[in-house]
Amino acid sequence: MRRIMAVLYKEFLQIRRDRMTLGLIFMLPLVQLLLFGFAIQTEVKHISTVVFDQSLSADSRDLLESFSASGYFDVTMAVNSYDEVTRMIDSGKAKVGIVFPPDFSENVRRGTSAAVQVFVDASDSMVSNQAIAVANFIGMIKSQEILTSKLRVGAAPYDIRVRPWYNPDGVTAYYMVPAICGILVTLSMVMLTSMGIVRERERGTLEQLMVTPIKPYELMLGKTLPYIVLGYIQITVALLVGVLVFHVPIKGSILELYILTLFFITASLGLGILVSNIAKTQMQAMQLAYFIFLPSILLSGFMFPRDGMPKLIYYIGNLIPLTYYLDIIRGIVLKGIGFSYLIGQVISLLVFSVVFLTISTLKFKKKIA
Amino acid sequence: MEDIIVTHDLTRSFGKFVAVSKLNLNIRCGEIYGFLGPNGAGKSTAIRMLCGILQPTSGTAQVLGYDLLNETEKIKRKIGYMSQKFSLYDDLSVEENLEFYAGVYEVPLKESKSRVAEMIEMANLTGREKEVVANLSGGWKQRLALGCAIISRPSLVFLDEPTSGVSPTSRRMFFNIIQGLANNGVTVMVTTHFMDEAERCNRIAFISGGRLMATDTPDNLKKNIIRGYLVELAVPDALEQVGRIEALPYVSECNIHGPLLHVLLEHESNAADLRTVTGVEPKMITPSLEDVFVTLAKS
Ligand SMILES: Nc1ncnc2c1ncn2[C@@H]1O[C@H](COP(=O)(O)OP(=O)(O)OP(=O)(O)O)[C@@H](O)[C@H]1O
Ligand SMILES: [Mg+2]
Numbered sequence: 239m240r241r242i243m244a245v246l247y248k249e250f251l252q253i254r255r256d257r258m259t260l261g262l263i264f265m266l267p268l269v270q271l272l273l274f275g276f277a278i279q280t281e282v283k284h285i286s287t288v289v290f291d292q293s294l295s296a297d298s299r300d301l302l303e304s305f306s307a308s309g310y311f312d313v314t315m316a317v318n319s320y321d322e323v324t325r326m327i328d329s330g331k332a333k334v335g336i337v338f339p340p341d342f343s344e345n346v347r348r349g350t351s352a353a354v355q356v357f358v359d360a361s362d363s364m365v366s367n368q369a370i371a372v373a374n375f376i377g378m379i380k381s382q383e384i385l386t387s388k389l390r391v392g393a394a395p396y397d398i399r400v401r402p403w404y405n406p407d408g409v410t411a412y413y414m415v416p417a418i419c420g421i422l423v424t425l426s427m428v429m430l431t432s433m434g435i436v437r438e439r440e441r442g443t444l445e446q447l448m449v450t451p452i453k454p455y456e457l458m459l460g461k462t463l464p465y466i467v468l469g470y471i472q473i474t475v476a477l478l479v480g481v482l483v484f485h486v487p488i489k490g491s492i493l494e495l496y497i498l499t500l501f502f503i504t505a506s507l508g509l510g511i512l513v514s515n516i517a518k519t520q521m522q523a524m525q526l527a528y529f530i531f532l533p534s535i536l537l538s539g540f541m542f543p544r545d546g547m548p549k550l551i552y553y554i555g556n557l558i559p560l561t562y563y564l565d566i567i568r569g570i571v572l573k574g575i576g577f578s579y580l581i582g583q584v585i586s587l588l589v590f591s592v593v594f595l596t597i598s599t600l601k602f603k604k605k606i607a
Numbered sequence: 608m609e610d611i612i613v614t615h616d617l618t619r620s621f622g623k624f625v626a627v628s629k630l631n632l633n634i635r636c637g638e639i640y641g642f643l644g645p646n647g648a649g650k651s652t653a654i655r656m657l658c659g660i661l662q663p664t665s666g667t668a669q670v671l672g673y674d675l676l677n678e679t680e681k682i683k684r685k686i687g688y689m690s691q692k693f694s695l696y697d698d699l700s701v702e703e704n705l706e707f708y709a710g711v712y713e714v715p716l717k718e719s720k721s722r723v724a725e726m727i728e729m730a731n732l733t734g735r736e737k738e739v740v741a742n743l744s745g746g747w748k749q750r751l752a753l754g755c756a757i758i759s760r761p762s763l764v765f766l767d768e769p770t771s772g773v774s775p776t777s778r779r780m781f782f783n784i785i786q787g788l789a790n791n792g793v794t795v796m797v798t799t800h801f802m803d804e805a806e807r808c809n810r811i812a813f814i815s816g817g818r819l820m821a822t823d824t825p826d827n828l829k830k831n832i833i834r835g836y837l838v839e840l841a842v843p844d845a846l847e848q849v850g851r852i853e854a855l856p857y858v859s860e861c862n863i864h865g866p867l868l869h870v871l872l873e874h875e876s877n878a879a880d881l882r883t884v885t886g887v888e889p890k891m892i893t894p895s896l897e898d899v900f901v902t903l904a905k906s
Contacts, residue, residue, distance in 0.1 A: 244710020248699065255698045442694035446755075448660045449688040450711045451680060604679075606660050 241452050245460025249434070253464060262426050263468050267476035271418055272483065285369055288315040288332035290323050295343035301354065301380055305336065310372045323357065333359045334369050346384065412487075415480035416567040417540045419473050420560050423499075424506045425531050427469055431510030432523040434461060440519060448604040455599050462507045469503035470496070489574030495567065498580065501587035502563040508594025509559070515601050534560045562586045611636045611763055611794045612657060616666035619652050626652040628817040629666065634796060634810075639789045641808030642798040645904050649817040650798045651691055654765050657796075658688045671763060684712075687756035687764040691771070693748045697741040701732055701751055704740060705758055712759035726754035729787075731780060746777030753784065757793075764788065766797040770804065782807055802896045811896075813903050820903045825896055832899045835859055836875045838889035840868040848885065855884065862901050869898055 253259050287305070291298050305311045311334060317323055323335040335357035339345075345352035356373045360366040438444040447457065480486040488495075509530060517523035535541060537555035544555055555561050562583035569575045577584070612634040619627045627649040634640045642650050655661035657670055659679035668675040670682045695704050705723045714722050727733055730750035740748060749769055757764055766785070770778045782804055785795055789809075797808070805811055805825060812822040821832060842848050845868050852870060853861040857880070860871040870889065872878060878889045 240713045240716070241711050244707055247710070248696065248703070248707045251703060252696065252698055441697070442690055442692050443696060445660065445690050446688070446694040447711070449658050449683060449686070450708070451684045451713070452711050604660060605662055606655065 241456045242460045245452070245457060246463055249461055249464040253468065259430060259468070262430065263472045264475055266426060267419070267422050267472055268479060270422060271415060271476060271479045274414060274418055283309055284312045285310055285333045286315075286331065287311040287313045287334040287336060288317055288323055288326040289313055290317050290320065290335065290337045292340040293338040293342035297343045297346045297352075298338040301338075301376075302336070304376050304380055305373075308372055308376060310369065311336075327357060327359050330359075333366075334373075412484070412572060413568070415476075415484055415486045416571040417564055419476040419480070420502070420538075420563045420567055421531075421535060421540060422476055423469050423473055423503060423563075424509075424534055424560055425527065426472055427465060427503060427506035428510040428513060428530055429524065429527040430468070431462060431465055431507050432513035432517060432527060433520050434465075435511065435514035436517050436520050436523045439514075445606060448606065454602045454604065458511060458595065458599050458602070462504075462511065465507055465510075466500070466503050469506070470499070473499055486571065488571050490570035490576060494577055495570045498566050498570070498577070498584055499563075501584055501591060502559060502566070505559040505587045505590035505594065508591050508598065511598040512594050515598055534558050537561070539564050559587055559590050609636050610634060610669075612668065612670050612796070614657070614666065614668040617653065617656060617663055617668055618665045619649075619656055619661060620664045625817050627656070627814075630814070630817075630819055632812060632819065632822065634794065637789065637792050637794055638809040639785060639807065640794070640796045641805045641811040642796060642814070643800075643805055643811055643900060644798075644814040644820075648814045650814060651767050652817075653814070654688075654767050654796065654798065658686060658765055659683055684759075685761050685763065687759065687761040689752050689756040689764075689766045689769050691767045693752040695740045695748060695752055695755065698739065700737050700739050701727070701743070702736045704751060704755055708755040708758050714759060722758055726758050729784065730754040731784075745773040746780070749773055749777065749781060750784070753781070757788070761793070763794045764796070766795065768798050768800070770799060770801060778804070802900070805896050805900075813900070815904050820906065821899075828899050829894045829896065832902060833871065833894040836872040836878065837892055837894050837898065838870050838872060838878060838881070839864075839892045840870050840881070840885060840887055840889050841866070842868060842885055842887050852881075852885065855881070860902060860905070862898070864897070871898075871902070 289302060291302070302313055306313045313336070315326065315332060317326065320337070323332075323337060326332040327335055335355075337355040337357070339353060339355075342352050342354070354377070356370075358366045358369050358373075435444070438447070477488070481488065510527075513523055513526045513530070517526050533554070537544075537547070537551060538558050538560040539555065540560065544552060544561070547555065565583045566580050569580055610633045612632060614630050614632045617627060617630040617632075618625065630653055642654070644650050652661065656663050657668060657675070659670075659675065659682050663675070671685050673681045675682065696707070699707065702723060705726050706719065709719045709722055727736060730753055732747065732751060732754065735743065735747065740751065743751065753766070753769065756766075770781055773781070778801065785797065786807065789795055797804070799805060808825065810822065810824050811828060813820045813828075821828060823831065840852075845863055845866060848868065849861050849863060852858055852868065857873045857877040858870055859873055860869075862869050869892070870881065872881065872889075875891075878891075881889050
């Protein structure tokens with residue numbers, strides 16, 4: 239116990255004095271979230287939109303109003319020909335073009351379907367998908383409104399609305415912020431623990447420690463426990479940014495989130511120690527950390543939904559702790575679900591932690607070469 | 608006197624290369640045992656094996672009465688080790704380094720403070736307790752490293768080239784500390800490249816190419832290793848003359864010492880001939896440890 243405490247205290251002193259560590263813990267979540275979050279938000283909302291209204295009627299203005307009100311389309315430009323619409327989109331001045339035919343209003347009134355053309359610049363798939371989805375959605379809702387008013391009944395016979403659950407506005411920040419928290423924690427934990435041990439090896443202090451009576455598990459505990467605290471600090475900073483800046487609502491229990499986060503932090507720490515067993519220099523440790531980091535981003539469901547992945551890739555994704563943590567953090571923050579739905583994920587992370595930490599402790603010999 | 612370290616054919620190879628070959632040593636309780644040899648001789652390798660951090664390829668040893676191969680952790684409780692590069696935490700202060708090792712060696716909390724103070728006093732670190740190690744100069748770091756190594760009051764201390772790269776005054780101060788430890792009954796095994804330090808050891812082992820070449824007291828080594836008649840020769844162009852003199856039939860060795868040559872003759876009577884060949888009067892000298900060192904390293 240005395241020995242673990244000695245290592246713990248020493249680590250705390252060193253962390254407190256190390257600017258890089260503190261920077262990683264506080265600045266990384268701030269900078270990453272702000273960059274990432276704003277980048278996503280501004281791209282998808284406020285899509286510059288050009289309009290060619292040949293109908294110039296109350297009906298066309300009404301529909302246009304709905305487009306603007308959605309917040310996704312900034313209808314700021316009006317032109318007088320197809321050519322001009324095409325030119326605006328080609329030159330990138332507009333990402334979406336809306337064209338009302340001259341007989342738009344008549345068609346609406348007559349009850350024959352009134353066509354509106356919406357052109358989308360599909361070179362940016364993220365934007366175009368969003369634009370198409372929202373345009374369709376607006377079209378549907380408006381049609382229903384018109385239908386119900388025509389039939390002069392109180393409500394439409396069927397009120398079918400596609401509602402994106404958990405994230406009704408399709409705000410990507412909601413979806414991304416919790417996931418970024420997870421990414422940041424793995425990256426920092428793997429990097430800090432592996433570098434922490436490799437640094438001692440490089441400086442020769444590890445050799446000095448090997449001559450002392452300290453036991454491998456005592457050294458591991460003393461060197462990793464402080465990072466659990468750092469992991470929590472980091473995730474707190476990240477969540478605060480999410481809530482205060484991006485107004486991400488936390489639907490579930492924060493306490494539960496914090497408790498389950500422990501398993502993810504320990505799994506990441508275990509991975510870090512494992513890396514330190516392999517890496518000989520701090521440089522190698524850093525590279526290995528990135529080597530782990532990349533598949534974490536690509537295969538965990540952070541970027542791409544896992545359902546659409548080929549079987550093999552899907553199974554590889556199962557071997558990544560982040561995969562499970564994304565379920566946990568998105569589940570609790572966005573869906574408000576609790577522990578009972580996440581038992582499988584928690585057990586998986588627990589298994590990762592135990593396996594990683596046991597292998598590293600067994601592999602760590604108090605011998606050089 | 609009883610032996611604190613006994614090794615039996617202790618050997619370590621790295622791949623095909625044999626760094627330490629069949630080392631047989633007896634180190635007595637309470638002595639300062641010097642470990643000498645050229646770079647790459649295998650001194651550090653031998654010490655690391657004796658500390659239990661390097662697995663011997665073959666052979667064994669008893670350290671403090673424990674078996675080196677099976678009771679490594681028991682040995683580690685009772686020894687102190689200072690590695691060739693001072694392994695301190697640069698970002699911690701003098702005091703914090705000492706406190707850390709006090710903790711790792713499980714010095715009771717109550718005693719820890721006084722033990723740290725004792726080390727600071729012993730190692731002449733007074734006044735710099737709060738200083739971060741990175742700001743200390745070589746001599747201070749070296750004494751702090753010693754303090755960290757002996758904070759558990761071990762009865763056996765291994766010091767691997769503790770005095771490389773520090774000033775002569777620091778070296779002298781350091782060796783006084785070592786002598787103080789020995790006076791209190793601590794056995795010290797120390798490697799060094801300095802002859803004045805070697806002179807202060809009770810006994811010396813000389814190793815070269817992984818092999819033990821000789822082990823004895825400094826005086827005995829000087830008496831027994833050099834067989835023949837050693838003279839000093841003040842020739843003006845020493846460097847050019849070495850080859851010619853060495854080729855003489857009665858010269859067993861010729862080495863450069865500063866501006867002078869040390870020539871080992873087979874017999875006293877050869878001195879006269881040497882004078883006629885070189886035109887310089889040879890002066891009889893008693894061999895120094897350095898002469899012993901050079902002779903052993905050549906053989
Ligand atoms: N881990 C290792 N792997 C391979 N070779 C090694 C290893 N450690 C030491 N050696 C080799 O063993 C030989 C003896 O090294 P050692 O460090 O014991 O020498 P030394 O006597 O301490 O030298 P110095 O006076 O320079 O400190 C050297 O040739 C060295 O290159
Ligand atoms: Mg050495």
